[in-house]
Amino acid sequence: MALTRLGLNQSINLASNTTGTLGVANGGTGLASGTSGQLLKFTGSTTLASSAIATGKVLQVVSTSGANVTSTSSTSFSTNMTVSITPSAATSKVLVLHAPPSAVYLSNNSNYGHTAVFRETGGSDTNITTNGHNGTWGVYRLSTGTYMSGSAIEILDSPNTTASIDYKIRVKVDNASLTMTYGHDASQASMSSLTVMEIGA
């Protein structure tokens, strides 16, 4: 290997006097090129690579809407709407947004009607709105035979999976003497929607 001694005030021309790349351990990047618009990201303790900016970005959106009317006198939950999403990373969060129907009908004022959001994945069905009254989000109680507006739902969920997930709006009453119609009635139904967004971690 030929060696050249540099004289005083002489310098190395990095473009013509060197070959290869300078590794991270020596203060370099170990890279010969990168991808336009991306950032450097450590992929190991001494390795770097181009990486897309994913943090906090909306990675995908799935939505459904329609006239979905459910009438119930049951103290068990029934599904009103469902939307499915498959997160691209287990670290992602999922923002669940429900625009409720403008009309919810209650047959009497003695009891409560409820809405809740369930997350179903791999056969496991979980209520993710457990902190409200009777483990629900929307709570409805009004004068006999009147309508009231539905309660919007916003939940930032951390499903911790890359498996397919069904998010469901479910409804029930707390006493079978009450009937609740979520969405007016079938002939004069009001619209509602369910949207889920995967947010990159």
Add this chain to the structure above:
Amino acid sequence: MTDKLKVNLIAAIKSLDASAEVAVHNENIDTIEWHNGTTEIAKADILAEQKRLQDIEDAK
């Protein structure tokens, strides 16, 4: 002239069995869920009761 109350399926079911725990989707008789041990009622009986109640409502 005022609109007549439309008698829905669950009203007919509750008229036949006041303690019934059921859910109906989009007023479709084929979507009825029977919960918590509620004895199922025949579709024909539900529809007949709905018509009976609707006739009473319409006559008001």
